[in-house]
Amino acid sequence: MAEQETATTGVPLLNRLGIIAVVCICGWLVMQTEILGARILTPYFGSAIYVTMGSVIGVFLLSLSVGYMLGGWLSRRRASMLLLGLALVAAGVWLVLLPFMVEPLCDRLLDAGFSDEWGSLVAALGLFGAPLVMLGMVSPTAVGWLTTSAERSGPNAGLVMSTSTVASFSGTIVTAFYLLRLSVGRTLRVSGLVLIVLGAVLALRWAWAAPGRAAEEEGE
Amino acid sequence: MRKRSGKAWPGAALAVMLIAGAVTVSGGRTAARDGTVIFQRNSLYHHIYVLQQGTVRHLRFGRQAGIYQTSVDTARPHRHVHEYTELAMCGLLYNPSPRRVLIIGLGGGVMPRVLRRHFPQAEIDVAEIDPDIPPIAEYYFGFREDERLRVHVNDGRTFIRRLRRQDPVPRYDYIVLDAFSGDYIPFHLMTREFLEEVKGVLSDDGVVVANIFSNNRLADAQLATFFNVFGWCQVFLGGRSANAMLVSAGSEVEPLTAARALQHGEWLHWEHDFAFDMRVVARRLRPGLRPARNAPVLTDDRAPVHHLRRQPPTDPWAETHDVVELRDGTRHEGWVLQLTQQQVIFQLKGQEGEAARTWPLGQVRTVTIEGRQEFPAAQ
Numbered sequence: 001m002a003e004q005e006t007a008t009t010g011v012p013l014l015n016r017l018g019i020i021a022v023v024c025i026c027g028w029l030v031m032q033t034e035i036l037g038a039r040i041l042t043p044y045f046g047s048a049i050y051v052t053m054g055s056v057i058g059v060f061l062l063s064l065s066v067g068y069m070l071g072g073w074l075s076r077r078r079a080s081m082l083l084l085g086l087a088l089v090a091a092g093v094w095l096v097l098l099p100f101m102v103e104p105l106c107d108r109l110l111d112a113g114f115s116d117e118w119g120s121l122v123a124a125l126g127l128f129g130a131p132l133v134m135l136g137m138v139s140p141t142a143v144g145w146l147t148t149s150a151e152r153s154g155p156n157a158g159l160v161m162s163t164s165t166v167a168s169f170s171g172t173i174v175t176a177f178y179l180l181r182l183s184v185g186r187t188l189r190v191s192g193l194v195l196i197v198l199g200a201v202l203a204l205r206w207a208w209a210a211p212g213r214a215a216e217e218e219g220e
Numbered sequence: 221m222r223k224r225s226g227k228a229w230p231g232a233a234l235a236v237m238l239i240a241g242a243v244t245v246s247g248g249r250t251a252a253r254d255g256t257v258i259f260q261r262n263s264l265y266h267h268i269y270v271l272q273q274g275t276v277r278h279l280r281f282g283r284q285a286g287i288y289q290t291s292v293d294t295a296r297p298h299r300h301v302h303e304y305t306e307l308a309m310c311g312l313l314y315n316p317s318p319r320r321v322l323i324i325g326l327g328g329g330v331m332p333r334v335l336r337r338h339f340p341q342a343e344i345d346v347a348e349i350d351p352d353i354p355p356i357a358e359y360y361f362g363f364r365e366d367e368r369l370r371v372h373v374n375d376g377r378t379f380i381r382r383l384r385r386q387d388p389v390p391r392y393d394y395i396v397l398d399a400f401s402g403d404y405i406p407f408h409l410m411t412r413e414f415l416e417e418v419k420g421v422l423s424d425d426g427v428v429v430a431n432i433f434s435n436n437r438l439a440d441a442q443l444a445t446f447f448n449v450f451g452w453c454q455v456f457l458g459g460r461s462a463n464a465m466l467v468s469a470g471s472e473v474e475p476l477t478a479a480r481a482l483q484h485g486e487w488l489h490w491e492h493d494f495a496f497d498m499r500v501v502a503r504r505l506r507p508g509l510r511p512a513r514n515a516p517v518l519t520d521d522r523a524p525v526h527h528l529r530r531q532p533p534t535d536p537w538a539e540t541h542d543v544v545e546l547r548d549g550t551r552h553e554g555w556v557l558q559l560t561q562q563q564v565i566f567q568l569k570g571q572e573g574e575a576a577r578t579w580p581l582g583q584v585r586t587v588t589i590e591g592r593q594e595f596p597a598a599q
Contacts, residue, residue, distance in 0.1 A: 043408045043520045046375025048349060049264060099521070110385065116378055181524035 010148045019142050020163050025198060026088075026138040027167035029191055032175045033095070033135075034060050036184050037128050040098075044106035045120035052120050059124035060132055067136015074137055075144025081206035084141050088199030091134035095192030099185040101127060139164050254278065254285045259360065263352035265404060270360050276301060277360060279328045281401045289401060290328025292361050298337070298495040304431055304463035305330045306496040310456045311394055311427040313484040313502055314473050316491075318342055318394035322421070324376035324409065325399035326353050329363025335394075336369055338492050344369040345392075347379040349399070377408050380417050393426035393470075400431075407523040410442055414520075415449040424470040434464035434537050438528040440515035442466060447510075448517045456504040457537055464537065478542075479594060481505045503555050503567070509537060541569050543588040546579065564595070 011019070038056045045052050074080045105126055109119045139160050146156040179187050255273030262268075266281035275295040278288040291301035300306045308331055312318070319342055323332055326348035335344060348354060351373045357363035365371055372379055376399050383390055395418060399409050408414060418428055428450070432442050434457060443466060446453035450468035452475050457464045476484070485502025492498070512534040518525070544552045544566050554569040564587055567576045587595035 039407075043377060043411070043413060044381070046349070046378040047406050047408060048375055110381060116375070181522075181527045183522040185521045 010152055011146055016146060019145050020159070022198060022202070023138055023142045023160055023164045024167035025194065026135045027164035028171035029095075029195065030060070030064070030132065030135050031168040031171040032179065032187070032191060033128065033131065035172065035175045035180070036188060037124065039180065039184055040102055040127070041106070041120050041123055044102075044110065044123065045116045048116065051116045055117070055120040055124045056128070059121065059128055062125075063129045063132030064136035067133040067138075068140050070133065071137035071140035072144075075141045079206065080141055080144065081209075082203050084137060085199040085202030085204075085206065087134040087137055088195050088202065090199075091131040092192040092195030092197075092199060094131040094134075095188050095195060098127060098131075098188050098192075254280070259356070261352055261356075263350050265350045266401070268352060268356065270356065279356065279361065281404070287401075290330050290357075290361060292328060292330065297362050298334075300330075300334075300496045302463075303458045303461040304465075305334065306501055307456050307458055307463060307465045307504060308396055308398065308429055308431060309334065309494070309496075309498065310465050310501050310504070311396075311429040311467060312488055312498070313476060313481050313505075314427045314467065314469055315393055315425055316484070316488060318427075320390070320392045320423075321345070321394045321396075322380075322392040323347070323396045323398065324379075325397070326357055326363075326371060327398070328361035329354075329357035330361070331396055331398065332369055333363055334495075336366075338494065342368065342394075346371045347374050347376045347399075349373070349375050376406075377414055377417070380414075380421055384417060384420050390421060391423035391426065392421055393423045395422060395426065395428045397428065397430040405438075405525045405529060407518070407525045408520065410438075410445065410525060411518045411520050411523050412445055412449055415445060419449060419470075422470050424472040427467060427469040427473060430466040432464055432466060433462050433529075434458065435462045435533065436529050437512075437515070437531040437533055438525055439464065439537065440512040440533060440535075441518050441525075441528050443509070444511035444515040445518045455506045455509045455537065456501065457506050457509075458504065476505060476507065477594070478505055478507050481507075506537065542566070543586075544579065545585045545588075546583055547585050548583070552577070 010016075034056060037060075038053050041052050041056065045055075071084075074083055077083065102123075106119070106123050109123055114122060143153070143157050143160050146160065147153045175187075255271035255276075255278060257269055258272045258277075259270040260268060267283070269278075269280040271278040271280060276291050276293050279290040280288050288302070290305075293299045293301055318335070318339060321332075321335055321339075321342050321344040323335075323344065323346045326332070326346050329346075332344050332346055335342060346369070348371055354363075354365075354371045354373070358365070374382075376397070397409060397418070399406055415428075422428060430442065430446070432439050434455075443453055443455065446466050446468050453466050453468045454475050455464055455466060481502040482499065485499040488494070489498040514534060516522070516524075516528075541553050542555050544554075544564060546552070552566060552568060555567045561581070563578055563580050564584055565576050565578050581595065584595065586593055
């Protein structure tokens with residue numbers, strides 16, 4: 001009977017809000033990084049829309065799809081919160097270091113004789129692929145955390161996708177209208193630090209909850 | 221009932237989008253305030269219009285009337301309809317015989333056409349990002365490629381980057397940066413890093429000329445960036461337009477005094493028989509102009525070009541002028557056209573359309589050009 005009740009009420013409200021906050025921050029950062037990414041590559045591969053923007057959008061979609069798959073797998077793991085936390089820390093470190101990777105990579109690609117098209121595609125993949133895979137893992141994992149019964153899976157998936165996309169919208173608009181006036185490097189550093197803190201919080205929360213959960217499982 | 225209203229929302233949202241779409245599409249019909257549309261095409265970058273207004277043919281990007289990339293008078297194809305194509309020749313005052321020219325941004329091709337006409341032996345390379353532009357320049361604006369005048373469909377920055385990877389690196393002695401239009405402001409063609417790359421393909425006696433709009437804060441940022449990279453930069457400020465040219469050069473070229481610019485302008489004027497008055501171009505030099513103190517240097521990391529473009533200049537350039545004080549105590553503001561050992565020829569401010577005044581130096585107490593006293597010469 002008690003088990004039945006937790007299934008209908010689901011995850012406590014505070015936890016739900018926390019999960020949604022993580023989803024929103026990551027949704028925001030996906031699009032912010034995408035716009036900054038096109039800006040970063042333009043000096044090397046030109047401002048031809050179909051080249052730079054096309055490469056960046058394509059790579060982002062591909063990386064996200066890999067991230068979704070990994071996130072789905074992760075959502076069924078016991079240590080999903082720890083793993084996702086570590087992934088976000090790694091993505092944050094990557095963003096902080098990103099400005100230093102751009103010139104060596106792009107120069108090497110141009111030296112190797114890559115065309116603007118292939119060069120920008122490879123550069124986008126090398127620079128943004130890894131952090132985007134990690135950001136893509138967030139949504140499916142969050143759906144997994146929110147869902148305690150099959151009945152809730154649809155609404156939870158809808159909630160996560162919707163809030164994440166609204167956050168992406170905000171990230172797009174704020175970046176395009178405002179953040180581009182600032183230093184791209186500094187914006188990336190601040191975003192990276194936010195991700196590192198977020199990931200650390202998730203990992204610490206997992207560590208803090210672990211003994212309790214172990215006891216609970218033993219009791220069963 | 222509740223269920224029904226719930227279903228109506230997606231329908232309403234769809235209707236709003238359809239209406240918005242319809243409004244956008246119906247806005248596509250243009251009012252022909254600036255001539256008859258004789259050609260239009262949606263390219264990758266712009267909606268390109270070619271307009272005919274009397275004998276003058278305009279190239280316009282986008283719908284905003286009155287802002288043209290190029291205009292050509294089909295009855296007198298060599299006439300300079302816009303001031304900026306005259307001003308862009310100001311680099312000749314520093315290097316009078318360019319052998320190798322690079323132009324970033326083709327438009328209607330007026331600048332390469334003028335340079336080809338007066339320097340038939342020069343090698344001219346043009347980088348133009350939009351593949352739809354070169355055929356339009358040829359068909360409607362009398363532009364012709366030849367074996368020493370080539371158009372490369374490429375982004376200006378990538379083009380220069382690739383030049384720098386050639387062995388040996390080609391060196392140009394006349395580089396024109398003219399790759400912007402009203403809305404399209406390519407930030408990556410304005411940054412310190414880009415100008416460093418330009419410097420890398422500039423010969424020691426070469427000159428860089430950048431066409432900019434002077435009536436906003438971006439102009440100061442661009443000037444500050446040129447100062448940062450080249451050490452000096454001089455401005456030729458348009459009189460009848462908001463265009464201005466920034467000029468910097470290789471290590472062997474010195475900045476000009478107003479008097480020297482006028483001398484060179486005079487010489488070029490008689491040498492070349494331009495379709496415009498090179499002496500007037502020389503008069504547009506503002507030798508002492510410096511960027512406003514708060515002007516940022518643009519970098520790849522931080523180039524808020526659209527933001528700066530919308531802000532008015534802190535200290536408008538157009539307010540600068542020369543001053544002549546006469547021995548009778550009168551003070552005149554305007555522009556010095558010529559300052560010789562015997563006389564000063566002076567265009568009065570507000571009377572640009574009228575004949576210039578000439579005073580023998582015996583009547584003159586001081587001549588100040590761009591805030592610097594030129595007569596009597598400071599010891």
